[in-house]
Amino acid sequence: NAGVTQTPKFRILKIGQSMTLQCTQDMNHNYMYWYRQDPGMGLKLIYYSVGAGITDKGEVPNGYNVSRSTTEDFPLRLELAAPSQTSVYFCASSRPASQGGYTFGSGTRLTVV
Amino acid sequence: DAKTTQPNSMESNEEEPVHLPCNHSTISGTDYIHWYRQLPSQGPEYVIHGLTSNVNNRMASLAIAEDRKSSTLILHRATLRDAAVYYCILGQGTSGSRLTFGEGTQLTVNP
Numbered sequence: 001n002a003g004v005t006q007t008p009k010f011r012i013l014k015i016g017q018s019m020t021l022q023c024t025q026d027m028n029h030n031y032m033y034w035y036r037q038d039p040g041m042g043l044k045l046i047y048y049s050v051g052a053g054i055t056d057k058g059e060v061p062n063g064y065n066v067s068r069s070t071t072e073d074f075p076l077r078l079e080l081a082a083p084s085q086t087s088v089y090f091c092a093s094s095r096p097a098s099q100g101g102y103t104f105g106s107g108t109r110l111t112v113v
Numbered sequence: 114d115a116k117t118t119q120p121n122s123m124e125s126n127e128e129e130p131v132h133l134p135c136n137h138s139t140i141s142g143t144d145y146i147h148w149y150r151q152l153p154s155q156g157p158e159y160v161i162h163g164l165t166s167n168v169n170n171r172m173a174s175l176a177i178a179e180d181r182k183s184s185t186l187i188l189h190r191a192t193l194r195d196a197a198v199y200y201c202i203l204g205q206g207t208s209g210s211r212l213t214f215g216e217g218t219q220l221t222v223n224p
Binding site: 033035041042043044045048058059090092097098100101102103104105106107 | 145147149155156157158159160161162164200204211212213214215216217
């Protein structure tokens with residue numbers, strides 16, 4: 001199984017540009033998440049989804065948007081890139097907490113210049 | 114949100130057991146205790162989770178205090194590959210699945 005697949009792995013954006021980070025999972029998990037991790041820091045939750053058509057804000061949602069049209073896909077959109085969004089972005093999926101842990105993707109390293 | 118407290122760093126020697134502590138004094142009755150680890154330049158990896166009883170799996174054991182205000186992740190025989198940042202997290206939100214990561218404990222394993 002592929003698990004959680006993120007694309008691209010690396011990207012450099014100019015200030016003001018937009019992009020979509022893709023995330024797909026093949027485990028039929030209802031729950032999906034986007035985190036960002038700044039150098040030397042822990043992960044911060046951007047957005048999460050408990051099922052297709054349902055999304056909610058995490059700790060640091062400003063500057064980002066998400067959609068969840070299918071169980072498998074949970075793209076993250078950056079509309080106007082800013083240097084403060086330079087970070088590593090991780091997508092994850094899970095079943096309910098009682099049934100096991102998150103599966104994380106390998107991350108997207110984004111630099112905004 | 115309920116928070117956890119972990120030491121910033123710990124050291125261990127290869128082949129020895131490691132006990133990684135975590136305090137969560139404000140835990141609620143329905144919060145699951147999760148442990149993840151993150152190797153350098155990788156995404157976090159699930160280690161173990163539990164609610165009230167001690168748990169064992171192939172990677173580690175989780176010992177949960179009777180009052181649930183603390184827990185300990187036990188690596189029975191540390192290897193160099195176990196060097197990572199270990200996160201203790203309380204599962205919150207609907208069905209306890211929304212995880213808030215702290216700074217974790219950097220585990221160094223000496224050969």
